[in-house]
Amino acid sequence: MAGLGVRGAVGAALALVMVSAAGCGNGSRHSPTPAEQAASAAASLAARGGDALASASAEAGRRLDEAKGGLNAKDQVSLGAVTLDGDGRATTTVTARNPASAAQSFAVQVNFTDGGGNLLDVVVLMVKDVAAHGSGHGTARSNRRLHGEVRASVGTALRY
Structure with missing residues (x-):
């Protein structure tokens, strides 16, 4: 850009x-x-x-x-351990639990930070069509190479 x-x-x-x-x-x-x-x-x-x-x-x-009208679902999303892939990009698994009685999709903002809490990268992952009362999974991958201690947290999660 x-x-x-x-x-x-x-x-x-x-x-x-x-x-x-x-x-x-x-x-x-x-x-x-x-x-x-x-x-x-x-x-x-x-x-x-x-x-x-x-x-x-x-x-x-x-x-x-894109998740207009979404409901706050931060408590319905969990992240796995952060690993660095072969390209040096941070990855973490994202699990979205759908408590609703109909299929829902999730927009999850994952913040990658260093050990001091400084923001290194931000990724939004869409977990689409999670079955009613089920769980959906995805992998968030940083946009660029990261090094050192990298942590991940859910910044925002919307269910729509």
């Missing part, structure tokens, strides 16, 4: 974060949407000079937007 495109995506993310913050000053509690959370991650990464990471975070926000 050209530098201008990344700067544009980061600028849009920063604008979204600023608009979100401006809308929260009336004393009411505002729970950030998945796109706002991803935009915040992009802004944080951009501030640290991580163009590739900011781009990954912006893409994560776009992918989460």
Whole structure:
């Protein structure tokens, strides 16, 4: 992606974060949407000079937007151990449990961090058509090579 495109995506993310913050000053509690959370991650990464990471975070926000009307399902998703594959990319298994009485799909944002909790990469995995009262599985793989101690956590999970 050209530098201008990344700067544009980061600028849009920063604008979204600023608009979100401006809308929260009336004393009411505002729970950030998945796109706002991803935009915040992009802004944080951009501030640290991580163009590739900011781009990954912006893409994560776009992918989460595909799950419009999704319900918070963070407690229905679990991750396996993080391993580095032959290409040096971090991978983790994702398990999504569907408590609903109909098939559902999940959009899961996986945050890869270092041992100090610093964000290294963001991936969104879609686990589609999980059977009623069943589980679906997938593998989240980082967008780039990571080294050292790498951890994974669920940033956002939506069931739709």
